[in-house]
Amino acid sequence: MSGAGGTRRVRAGRRTVEVHRPDKVLFPGGGDAKEYTKGDLVDFHRAVAPFMLPHLRGRPLMLERHPDGIDGPAFMQKNTPEHYPEWIPRVEVAKEGGTVHHTVCGDTATLLYLADQASITLHRWLSRADRVDHPDRLVFDLDPPGDGFEAVREAARLLGELLDELELPSAPMTTGSRGLHVIVPLNGRHEFDEVRAFARDVAGTLADVHPDRLTTAPRKKERGERLYLDIQRNAYAQTAVVPYTVRPRPGAPVATPITWGRLDDPELHARRWTIADAVEQARTDPWSGLLNRGRALGPARRRLNALRG
Secondary structure, three states: EEEOOEEEEEEOOOOOEEEEEOOEEEEEOOOEOOOOOOHHHHHHHHHHHHHHHHHHHOOOOOEOOOOOOOOOOEEEEEEEEOOOOOOOOOOEEEEEEEEEEOOOOOOOOHHHHHHHHEEEEEEEEOOOOOOHHHHOOOOOOEEOOOOHHHHHHHHHHHHHHHHHHHHHHHEEOOOOOOOOOEEEEOOOOOOOOHHHHHHHHHHHHHHHOOOEEOOOOOOHHHHHHHHHEEEOOOOOEEEHHHHHHHHOOOOOEEEOOOHHHHHHHHHHOOOOOOOOHHHHOOOOOOOOOOHHHEEOOOHHHHHHHHHHO
């Protein structure tokens, strides 16, 4: 980075991105949490870009922006503002009563520009812009009733074992918030309704076997102390946090892919990695080859039906 007067210029490939007010604090320090600035967020995005971009390319995004830092007002941005540079791609997708022009991020320069806009968390569609009705990712969100992680660890193991029985590849990711996401790569041939119905039946199968620990009840008052197996993200225009995106919490925790074996690490929790060390974890390639193993759901559906009797 270089520059003066409250603006830095960051080179990213063939482009140079201006970062305004890089010393602005986005993550105030306090307690055990370190302070991080917009410049720190930009530096992290530049370092993590090689690992993050494969999860972003070609997908409509929803941006969670915090212009005054995580303690200030925030808003979700779907439509791409007119002042965004022309070189940042958009995709027009249908919504009820009209269309939305979502931002698409395919290179480091775009990633840095979004960081300059204080887009702290990036949320992606589970489908690509060229086939928005056909997801190539399925996501289970393991949402615990509190901040404890042992229930998340146990639920992830149970879900992973069931997905193995169904012969579906899968991998976990810390969310940077409270729980885990478990991701299943698909071949993109199924529409959202079919994928969602399959995810609902997988979650329901687990909850039926472990009714004291797991639930599929969307309403919090019906869950009690049980972990919620959330499949609601598997629908048109719904989003999930992008692997390696930062979450708006003290210390700048990062949603971080892990291996199944990492579940045995007693120090693992949802906010285990931050912008200080998530790149080091990314370099271990925890999801090696996963994204190239997208499957059809037909055989898995038949196996699931046989298990359910």
